[in-house]
Amino acid sequence: MDKSLKQPGGIYFHVPFCVRKCPYCDFYSCTDLDRIPEYVAAVAAEIKMTPDADFCADSLYFGGGTPSLLPPKAIQQLIDAACSRFNVASAAEITMEVNPGTVNSRNLAAFRQAGVNRINIGVQSFQDAALLFLSRIHSADDGVRAVEQARAAGFDNMGLDLIYGLPGQSEALWESDLRAAVRLNPRHLSCYILTYEPGTRMTEDLRSGRFQALPDDQVARLYALTPRFLAKNGFLQYEVSNFAASFETRSRHNQKYWNHLPYFGFGPSAHSFTKNQRFWNARSLDDYLEKIRQGRLPTQAKEDLTPRQLMMETFYLRLRCVDGMLVSEFDKRFDVVFDQMFDAVIERYQADNLLERSGDYCGLTRKGMLFADAIASGFIDLI
Numbered sequence: 501m502d503k504s505l506k507q508p509g510g511i512y513f514h515v516p517f518c519v520r521k522c523p524y525c526d527f528y529s530c531t532d533l534d535r536i537p538e539y540v541a542a543v544a545a546e547i548k549m550t551p552d553a554d555f556c557a558d559s560l561y562f563g564g565g566t567p568s569l570l571p572p573k574a575i576q577q578l579i580d581a582a583c584s585r586f587n588v589a590s591a592a593e594i595t596m597e598v599n600p601g602t603v604n605s606r607n608l609a610a611f612r613q614a615g616v617n618r619i620n621i622g623v624q625s626f627q628d629a630a631l632l633f634l635s636r637i638h639s640a641d642d643g644v645r646a647v648e649q650a651r652a653a654g655f656d657n658m659g660l661d662l663i664y665g666l667p668g669q670s671e672a673l674w675e676s677d678l679r680a681a682v683r684l685n686p687r688h689l690s691c692y693i694l695t696y697e698p699g700t701r702m703t704e705d706l707r708s709g710r711f712q713a714l715p716d717d718q719v720a721r722l723y724a725l726t727p728r729f730l731a732k733n734g735f736l737q738y739e740v741s742n743f744a745a746s747f748e749t750r751s752r753h754n755q756k757y758w759n760h761l762p763y764f765g766f767g768p769s770a771h772s773f774t775k776n777q778r779f780w781n782a783r784s785l786d787d788y789l790e791k792i793r794q795g796r797l798p799t800q801a802k803e804d805l806t807p808r809q810l811m812m813e814t815f816y817l818r819l820r821c822v823d824g825m826l827v828s829e830f831d832k833r834f835d836v837v838f839d840q841m842f843d844a845v846i847e848r849y850q851a852d853n854l855l856e857r858s859g860d861y862c863g864l865t866r867k868g869m870l871f872a873d874a875i876a877s878g879f880i881d882l883i
């Protein structure tokens with residue numbers, strides 16, 4: 501089939517290795533780096549075993565974990581494996597997440613050479629005290645150096661990740677992080693509010709009173725200043741936590757998730773979505789490797805999403821995006837009349853200046869963005 505006739509899709513590689521576990525993180529990762537070669541061979545085998553995709557991948561994404569711990573040759577091997585098994589667009593966006601504590605000029609140049617054409621650097625903060633609180637393995641200077649080295653290695657399409665809402669953080673402190681980020685001239689910024697996930701060490705420390713969380717009203721102030729500051733500096737918000745210097749530098753891969761477009765995920769705990777079915781791999785590296793060793797796909801479970809579930813997800817995903825939802829598309833997809841079905845909440849949220857409903861558009865106001873999940877729940881209650 502002609503590649504151009506297939507719908508766009510994505511390929512995700514979950515790289516489950518980290519130098520050290522950050523206390524706030526609940527992603528699956530392990531610190532036994534000796535297992536990297538075994539992992540790379542297993543992912544290549546998983547790709548070979550996977551049935552054909554009904555999409556043409558225009559984005560490949562190495563996430564984790566810390567993908568920049570893989571040798572560039574391994575990245576090359578996995579890109580080659582995906583390209584020989586699936587339809588991958590010649591101009592595919594190939595992104596790798598990078599931890600500043602794991603890169604230098606040499607491996608960055610080799611990643612670029614291997615075909616990675618976009619990187620996302622997890623600088624998190626430009627203040628050493630914040631990095632210490634987050635137990636990151638790098639300093640603020642390491643973050644700046646990684647950006648400069650990546651640019652010298654030929655990465656023009658670069659994103660930075662920042663975390664805010666840390667204990668005691670003032671508007672001035674957060675703004676100085678944003679200013680430092682903008683000064684480095686990235687094409688994309690992800691600004692995440694620190695969340696206290698169940699079961700993490702940081703959440704335990706919070707519960708046992710070792711520190712106090714930033715009060716919600718202060719988090720809201722930091723949140724409100726973010727799009728204001730970034731808009732003045734040329735970055736437009738396109739999702740609750742994501743900002744791009746132009747339409748072209750929005751993350752192609754993340755938009756697959758938000759638009760219910762198909763993607764395949766490889767590696768432990770990776771999720772896939774295609775033809776309204778979601779399936780996910782064994783979470784632990786041991787279980788994942790064992791299944792591959794037995795010559796089996798490492799799928800742990802599958803779920804066929806009902807129209808109701810798809811509708812619920814549409815609210816959770818699309819209301820986080822500045823482009824919101826096209827009401828005519830929603831009506832057609834779910835065979836409903838949106839305005840009749842959700843009349844009561846639309847009116848309430850509009851009155852509170854949380855939602856905009858005009859013409860074919862329904863989406864959140866800037867104020868509403870901070871309450872995206874709660875507002876989505878309001879809609880979902882009526883399904």
Ligand code: SF4
Nearest residue numbers: 518521522525564565
């Ligand atoms: S480096 Fe990233 S993935 Fe690894 S533990 Fe820290 S936050 Fe989690």
